[in-house]
Amino acid sequence: MTNLEDMGKRAREASRALGRLGTAKKEQGLKAAAKALMDGKEEILAANRQDVDAAVKKGMAPGLVDRLMLDEERIQAMADGLMQVAALEDPVGEVLSMKPRPNGLLIGEKRVPLGVVGMIYEARPNVTADAFGLCFKTGNAVILKGGSDALSSNKAVAACLRRGLETEGLPGSALQLIEDTDRETTKKFMTMNQYLDVLIPRGGAGLIQAVVENSTVPVIETGTGNCHIYVDESADIQMALDIVYNAKTQRIGVCNACESLVVHRKAAGEFLPGLKEVLDKKQVEIRADEEARRIVPEFSAAAEEDWGKEYLDYIISVKTVGSLEEAIRHINRYNTRHSEAIITSDYANALKFLEEIDAAAVYVNASTRFTDGYEFGFGAEIGISTQKLHARGPMGLKALTTTKYIIFGDGQVRP
């Protein structure tokens, strides 16, 4: 069995060294890791073929096999990702503010790495390279625990990345992969408070829930999105249709896709028939409340459980309301605090929605699909936080840092 204790110690040790590396050296490391990925592509492809063969043999769904599969293009994309992260601005070391106190102490707040980041994820081997890149850039060591279906691929990717680091004289233990996939190991990993500063789960709702419930290490919850669009009484109906079509169908399995519509009664008569027309183009099933079904009887009937559901599929729910207040109450009750939008031409309603909706990202007249690190201008993201502590919304490099106070004195004692 993996000796997690030893891994933890090595990670802590490596994190001390990484914290002292300058930006230039970290950039070299990332470039060397990217090159090593390309140099090792045959080895990675061979390992991935083992995983894919085993997955097909055990009857994995084709969509999941596709996520698991690597080809030369996908390896190139991982390497390109590392190069892009290398080019981002390094947030570490910035002193955010520094002020003198009346007693002469000069107190500054300095951005520093978190230390050791733990990550638990499912079947995509590209996460191995992506997570490493973001953590390394911010001076953090990382311990990864990927899904068992991708184990051979992850091992090969990690081996290449480490080889790249080592050619630059950098510690390979900046990236460690847990190779045991039994429950006991995972459970122990989630309670390694002495060695892990944060644990980030990436995957489906089940995985995230399990980590939140079992981890004693501080967790950043990411990614489940039951995102709503509210079509206000005053909405431009064509704009509403365009945005809903985009937010529902542009990509179906992502956390910022729209899963539920809330429609003001006075807009419903014009909006709902148009909705059926545009969503029929992609065979989206529309599950609506009774009031909406009186307008478009072809809609199927929504059950109470539909309001809270993240479909990640060609399905959307429709709820009719009589006021903006009712819409806000409904959304705050059923949402997952991810991304919510209002379509309106009313100034006061726009501001009220922005103010009162409890979510990481609240939109006026735009698609929820923009909640994303690149779209927000942060570059690559480690995930989208749906909790309120530490980071909320797309988490870029800064979310992988903390601060410490640095205090310059000349003999001050407290009276």
Added chain:
Amino acid sequence: MTNLEDMGKRAREASRALGRLGTAKKEQGLKAAAKALMDGKEEILAANRQDVDAAVKKGMAPGLVDRLMLDEERIQAMADGLMQVAALEDPVGEVLSMKPRPNGLLIGEKRVPLGVVGMIYEARPNVTADAFGLCFKTGNAVILKGGSDALSSNKAVAACLRRGLETEGLPGSALQLIEDTDRETTKKFMTMNQYLDVLIPRGGAGLIQAVVENSTVPVIETGTGNCHIYVDESADIQMALDIVYNAKTQRIGVCNACESLVVHRKAAGEFLPGLKEVLDKKQVEIRADEEARRIVPEFSAAAEEDWGKEYLDYIISVKTVGSLEEAIRHINRYNTRHSEAIITSDYANALKFLEEIDAAAVYVNASTRFTDGYEFGFGAEIGISTQKLHARGPMGLKALTTTKYIIFGDGQVRP
């Protein structure tokens, strides 16, 4: 038994209302609460007498009885505290940055309340008023779970505060107190993820450990401090003695008191005899390693377990080292990431210590006792975070807020 589910719902409901209150209205609420405390002082004193009598009867240590006891002055101090918080700048609503994206979306990051704050604390009834004040000021509802020894006092204080809010037409459920003190209730409280946005333990190491281990709600760990002072080879010895005397003895039971000294071999000969002299004034027991005891044989012998101990008492440990690097390794191994100081006159050593020590506050030539919300200029604090996520060091009002992205569009969809 307390219906925690109902309390959670009421708190969530109240938090929606509090989030919409403006600064002026919150200020009125805090002032009314302060007045209600003073108006209710007889009721509070009577309730407190019950707690104190019961505590004395069951043989509680005098120091703890003193922390439990209220008198008119202490109630006045609670009321004054609320007035001070009322006067602080309101962080809620500030938009930290707002920038247009190339597609015309205008994306801003707005500071908003966390929502519902849970707090678990021990025997000081003043925490009831302090925690309420900071949470209310930041638009958060709070659910408090105090120690059973202070239950009558806490109930009386909470009743007065609520009465104050209600005279201003504000929701009394902004502040709720859990009156059951059984384990089951506490355990359930720690897993109310649906209703609590954060849980903050305040108290001894045992309480904090129990919350970290059992809570599924995100926790901010506060307060244990095994703080070191490193006396460098180049230290001004008189400055070192003054600072150590202050950091060890100015107040003994606090988390930013110094618990351990690390002394460079070349400074030990001059520093250690002086140390004995100044600490003898307060009968501080000095537990030292062998090398230090060869210089001052009157020191008692330190055991391995002394290095990791937060004494909160008139005891200090002394470790001798041969280099700054050894000092940094020792401190990073045994500290609790709270506050650490170097006494030095060497420029490079000062910067190296600031860079490499892993703690919330790192000092050069000053007492560790300054790690405190007031001393840092933040005003009242809800605790001192010793973890790295969300907030690190003294947590003022901002630590009780989060952000949300507000996005202004005019029909944007994702290509």
